[in-house]
Amino acid sequence: MFFSLENSPRFPNQLVDSQSQDHATERSFDDLSLDDWLSRFGRIYGKRHDKHTTEYMISRLVEEVAELVNPMESQDKAQIAPNLADVFSWTCSLAFKLDIDLSSLAWQKYGQHAPRPSWSQAAQPSLQEFSMPQTLRDWQKFISKVYQEENLRLTPTNSLVAMMKDVGDLAMLNRKRAPLEQITSKLAAILAWTLTIAQLLQLDLATIVDQKYDDHCPVCTQTICDTDVCHPFKTMYVSFSTETPDEEKYVILDSASTFGFKTLVNSTALLESTRDLSASLDLISKSDAACVLLPSDPSKQPAYGQVFEALACYSMLSKGNVWLFGRDKTKGLGEFLERVFANEQIEVTPYRDVNNLKGLFENYLQILQDKRARTSQSKK
Numbered sequence: 001m002f003f004s005l006e007n008s009p010r011f012p013n014q015l016v017d018s019q020s021q022d023h024a025t026e027r028s029f030d031d032l033s034l035d036d037w038l039s040r041f042g043r044i045y046g047k048r049h050d051k052h053t054t055e056y057m058i059s060r061l062v063e064e065v066a067e068l069v070n071p072m073e074s075q076d077k078a079q080i081a082p083n084l085a086d087v088f089s090w091t092c093s094l095a096f097k098l099d100i101d102l103s104s105l106a107w108q109k110y111g112q113h114a115p116r117p118s119w120s121q122a123a124q125p126s127l128q129e130f131s132m133p134q135t136l137r138d139w140q141k142f143i144s145k146v147y148q149e150e151n152l153r154l155t156p157t158n159s160l161v162a163m164m165k166d167v168g169d170l171a172m173l174n175r176k177r178a179p180l181e182q183i184t185s186k187l188a189a190i191l192a193w194t195l196t197i198a199q200l201l202q203l204d205l206a207t208i209v210d211q212k213y214d215d216h217c218p219v220c221t222q223t224i225c226d227t228d229v230c231h232p233f234k235t236m237y238v239s240f241s242t243e244t245p246d247e248e249k250y251v252i253l254d255s256a257s258t259f260g261f262k263t264l265v266n267s268t269a270l271l272e273s274t275r276d277l278s279a280s281l282d283l284i285s286k287s288d289a290a291c292v293l294l295p296s297d298p299s300k301q302p303a304y305g306q307v308f309e310a311l312a313c314y315s316m317l318s319k320g321n322v323w324l325f326g327r328d329k330t331k332g333l334g335e336f337l338e339r340v341f342a343n344e345q346i347e348v349t350p351y352r353d354v355n356n357l358k359g360l361f362e363n364y365l366q367i368l369q370d371k372r373a374r375t376s377q378s379k380k
């Protein structure tokens with residue numbers, strides 16, 4: 001490895017520090033240090049990412065990097081710029097989530113013995129004029145200087161390919177639970193590639209990040225992103241009990257699809273092993289919303305699986321986007337959940353029959369759709 005974590009100071013309190021935050025917002029983006037950007041993305045998205053696993057966030061970073069491919073092929077700088085800003089935003093969010101002091105680690109990695117590609121003949125350039133870079137522009141200048149010889153041979157496209165390799169490595173290292181320093185080394189590398197691509201295209205990363213994000217989430221325009229309205233709602237986790245009749249299953253799946261959701265269905269409501277638990281968790285972590293149909297008589301079968309699912313949905317997704325339905329509120333699993341987990345304020349919606357279920361569910365989906373439409377209206 002190119003650096004060790006041992007000597008690195010911990011990143012000063014990554015939780016939102018209102019004083020430094022105010023300070024950061026007063027200054028123009030030109031003056032924001034890399035740490036300031038990290039805090040800024042932590043403030044905008046930290047609440048939202050609390051609900052997300054590291055795996056999910058890495059998969060989003062992979063998506064963002066992949067979205068660079070088309071504009072890069074057509075050399076469309078106007079499209080590349082906001083996508084590159086997104087890659088930077090996810091890199092910061094991941095560093096914030098993992099409590100990584102990205103600037104110190106990047107400085108350790110590139111400040112002295114910067115790793116060089118195998119084909120490179122370059123010696124370490126003289127960096128006397130550099131102390132640890134502070135602003136993003138300083139960082140861009142610094143990384144460009146470190147790799148000035150290599151950059152003569154690099155194109156933006158092959159830099160993107162190299163960045164994709166590092167993003168792939170990051171996902172693999174995280175999946176294998178590699179030591180944190182290997183993961184942080186990859187994040188630093190992704191930052192370096194982001195700066196390199198900007199440099200090769202003669203874009204100023206600080207400017208393009210500021211243009212897209214400024215001090216707020218570009219989608220909901222709020223300084224702290226509101227999950228309920230902002231999250232790209234695409235996927236719904238759906239779970240049925242073993243006694244859910246087919247007609248009720250069709251109604252749920254149909255309505256979800258009418259409102260544009262792709263559904264991930266857990267086919268095993270019964271809990272037989274810890275593997276079932278992790279399968280549910282995996283599906284829930286890939287979802288933006290959830291609908292769980294509870295059995296009315298849990299004594300007929302062990303319903304722990306669905307108790308676990310309902311709680312996991314509540315903790316991993318925004319509560320407003322989790323819908324639990326039970327045939328009879330006064331008995332069964334619904335009653336059990338509401339009583340035992342009163343602190344979680346679990347709410348189970350009772351329904352009489354299949355038509356009633358359809359009406360209630362579509363009503364919830366409509367409320368959500370209206371709320372989102374109002375938000376996008378107010379942005380215009």
Ligand SMILES: [Zn+2]
Pocket residue numbers: 217218219220221222224225226230231
């Ligand atoms: Zn938002």
